[in-house]
Amino acid sequence: TTVLVVNGPNLGRLGVRQPDVYGKQDLAELTRLCTQWGQDLGLTVEVRQTDDEAEMIGWMHEAADNGNPVVMNPAAFTHYSYGLADAAHMVGDAGLPLMEVHISNPSARDEFRKRSVISAVATGTITGLGFYGYRLALEAVAELIRQ
Numbered sequence: 001t002t003v004l005v006v007n008g009p010n011l012g013r014l015g016v017r018q019p020d021v022y023g024k025q026d027l028a029e030l031t032r033l034c035t036q037w038g039q040d041l042g043l044t045v046e047v048r049q050t051d052d053e054a055e056m057i058g059w060m061h062e063a064a065d066n067g068n069p070v071v072m073n074p075a076a077f078t079h080y081s082y083g084l085a086d087a088a089h090m091v092g093d094a095g096l097p098l099m100e101v102h103i104s105n106p107s108a109r110d111e112f113r114k115r116s117v118i119s120a121v122a123t124g125t126i127t128g129l130g131f132y133g134y135r136l137a138l139e140a141v142a143e144l145i146r147q
């Protein structure tokens with residue numbers, strides 16, 4: 001099984017963007033870790049990042065059509081993209097797990113971060129645990145597809 005690990009806007013800036021909030025490790029390191037964690041779990045992992053909402057939506061169509069479980073950090077799209085939420089819904093409709101991950105704990109931050117339009121269509125959500133959240137999400141995917 002190939003799991004798509006998709007990251008939304010500004011996550012290509014990990015390492016330089018608010019390291020106090022998102023840590024000092026960059027996207028290349030996250031990619032390396034997710035690939036390794038996937039291997040440990042018997043999953044092929046493909047890590048992607050985009051600043052483009054349309055591209056992210058296209059990846060959900062691809063996942064639904066090709067049967068890929070998804071680990072998604074929707075970044076700022078989390079808070080307003082009904083288009084991405086509808087696309088994520090289709091992944092669920094295809095019977096595939098979709099785990100929502102946030103590096104920080106958005107509930108402990110700005111008011112606008114307290115609402116996620118993705119959570120309602122996600123299988124589950126992991127927040128506030130840094131890059132480790134991606135590991136937990138991959139473990140959840142492995143368990144869910146085993147069941």
Ligand code: DQA
Pocket residue numbers: 009010011073074075076077078101102103104105106113
């Ligand atoms: C984030 C939290 C979002 O509120 C923010 O817009 C991000 C990253 C996180 O990983 O903590 O870009 O999804």
